[in-house]
Amino acid sequence: MPAVRLHRVAVLVLEGAKPLDVGIPAQVFTTRASMPYEVRVCGAAPGLVTGGDGLSYHVAHGLEALEWAEIVFVPGYRFPDREDPPPAVVAALLAAHERGARLAAISTGAFALAATGLLDGRRATTHWHYTRALAERHPLVKVDENVLFVDEGSVLTSAGAASGIDLCLHILRGDLGVAASNHAARRLVAAPYRSGGQAQYVPRSVPEPLGERFAATREWALHRLAEPLTLDALARHAGVSARTFSRRFVEDTGYTPMQWVMRARIDTARELLERSERSVEQIADDVGLGTGANLRLHFQRILGTTPSDYRRTFTKGE
Numbered sequence: 133m134p135a136v137r138l139h140r141v142a143v144l145v146l147e148g149a150k151p152l153d154v155g156i157p158a159q160v161f162t163t164r165a166s167m168p169y170e171v172r173v174c175g176a177a178p179g180l181v182t183g184g185d186g187l188s189y190h191v192a193h194g195l196e197a198l199e200w201a202e203i204v205f206v207p208g209y210r211f212p213d214r215e216d217p218p219p220a221v222v223a224a225l226l227a228a229h230e231r232g233a234r235l236a237a238i239s240t241g242a243f244a245l246a247a248t249g250l251l252d253g254r255r256a257t258t259h260w261h262y263t264r265a266l267a268e269r270h271p272l273v274k275v276d277e278n279v280l281f282v283d284e285g286s287v288l289t290s291a292g293a294a295s296g297i298d299l300c301l302h303i304l305r306g307d308l309g310v311a312a313s314n315h316a317a318r319r320l321v322a323a324p325y326r327s328g329g330q331a332q333y334v335p336r337s338v339p340e341p342l343g344e345r346f347a348a349t350r351e352w353a354l355h356r357l358a359e360p361l362t363l364d365a366l367a368r369h370a371g372v373s374a375r376t377f378s379r380r381f382v383e384d385t386g387y388t389p390m391q392w393v394m395r396a397r398i399d400t401a402r403e404l405l406e407r408s409e410r411s412v413e414q415i416a417d418d419v420g421l422g423t424g425a426n427l428r429l430h431f432q433r434i435l436g437t438t439p440s441d442y443r444r445t446f447t448k449g450e
Contacts, residue, residue, distance in 0.1 A: 138163065138170040139307065142201035144225075145175045145191055146209045146217055146244065148184045152293035153207030153238045159320075160300040161203075166315055168308075172197045176221055184210040195224040203303070204228050208239030208258075208293070213265040216247040226250070229286060236288040236303065238296035245287055246270040255282045256289040260330050278436055280330055291330040297322050326445065346370050346381060353393060357400055357420045361393050397421055398434050405443040412439050 141161045145154055154173070161169040173189070174197035175181040181189045198204055204225065216222065225248050229235055237245045242258040243266060245251055252272035257263070263277035276282060281290035281299040290299035297320060305313040317324040349370040353361055366389050367377035381389045397419040404415045416427035424439075431439050 138168050140200055140202045141169050141171045141205065142193075142197040142203070143171060143173045143205045143207065144198065144221070144244075145173060145181045145183070145189050145207065146221065146241075147182055148210030149181065149189065150184050150208045150210070150239065150293065151187050153209075153241065153296060154183070154189065156238065156293065156296040157205040157207070157236075157300055160297070160304070160316060166312065172200065174198070176218055195220060198224045198228040198233070199231070201228060201233055203234045203236060206235065206237045206241035206244045207296075208237075208241045209244075212240040212243035213262065213269055217244045222247050232286075234286050234288065234303075236290075236299060238290050238299065239292050242266060242289040243269070245289065246273050250287050251284075251289070254284045254287065256284070256287075257282050257291050257330075258289060259292045278330065280326060295330065298326055323445065346377070346384060350392075354396060354400075357393075357397050358418055359420060361420065363389050366393075394430060395434065398430060401427060401431065401439065402435075402442065405439055415439070 139161075141157065143154060143157050158171055158173060161167060161171050163170050172193050173191050174193035174195065175189070175191040177194045178192060179190065181191055183189050206225070221244070225235060225244065229248070229250060235245055235248075235250065237256075237258070239259045240262055242251070242256055243262075246256070246266060246269070251270065253274070255274045255276050256266070257276050257279050258266050260277055263275050266273060267275040279291070280295040281288065281302060283302065288299060288303070290296050301313050301317055301322070301324065304316055314324045349366055352369055353366060363374050363378065367374040370377050372380075378389060381387070381392070385392055387395065400419045401415050401421075404410055404418060408415075410418070412424040412427060416422060416424050419427070421427045421430065428438055431437070431442070435442065
């Protein structure tokens with residue numbers, strides 16, 4: 133039988149590289165009978181690369197690995213918004229792309245791809261904490277903060293570290309088919325495909341109840357989400373006019389009062405979906421959204437997924 137051709141994967145480790153971001157593609161694509169890939173971990177030069185979170189990496193290859201690779205992964209790294217990668221790294225990424233290699237960023241690795249200009253005019257994502265910084269530093273990039281990954285063909289980007297698994301499985305589905313992708317997902321004990329975007333992982337939109345203006349009114353509202361909550365009712369509790377309440381509320385939270393109430397209801401619904409067996413209809417009533425259809429509508433609009441899919445993520449441990 134003829135030998136199976138191995139797909140060539142390079143993992144480019146930059147200064148400050150995040151451990152999970154490095155490990156995910158290295159583990160997903162590591163050579164085994166079911167995975168026809170060969171992985172080379174590289175850096176700007178062979179040798180020791182100082183990583184983030186207390187770890188460093190000894191890489192066997194330098195940038196010549198990018199001349200060999202068909203897929204180049206760029207893991208996330210610390211302080212990506214401070215300066216671009218070294219010019220030699222940017223040039224090597226551009227050259228690899230010109231030769232036909234796919235470039236795939238995990239988390240803040242998107243900043244390295246953006247430095248090449250290859251993301252200009254294209255959709256891209258990164259960790260939610262850095263989406264604004266990416267948009268400001270590279271204004272020609274169409275930053276989408278609500279997705280787990282973006283596939284623009286020859287350049288791909290993903291959100292936080294776990295979204296790197298989603299991106300790798302997506303690449304596997306395209307290269308080897310659904311069966312191989314599902315097999316890899318089982319090996320990783322991961323979801324073969326996660327619905328929704330990273331909005332569902334952003335910290336709760338409800339502010340801390342202490343130390344802010346109108347904190348008492350927000351706390352009061354959180355205990356009455358099942359009841360009708362109008363702007364006038366909130367302003368009356370705060371003891372100010374509706375106009376003053378609206379203006380100061382936006383200053384404090386970044387949301388209008390009614391936007392905040394809706395997100396508080398969705399956040400509470402999230403917790404009930406995670407921790408209880410109550411039906412979608414019951415939860416909708418519990419949080420003041422009336423019907424399951426209404427909950428599904430707002431859940432999809434705000435989080436990009438359905439209540440059932442969100443619950444399934446937790447009940448299956450995905």
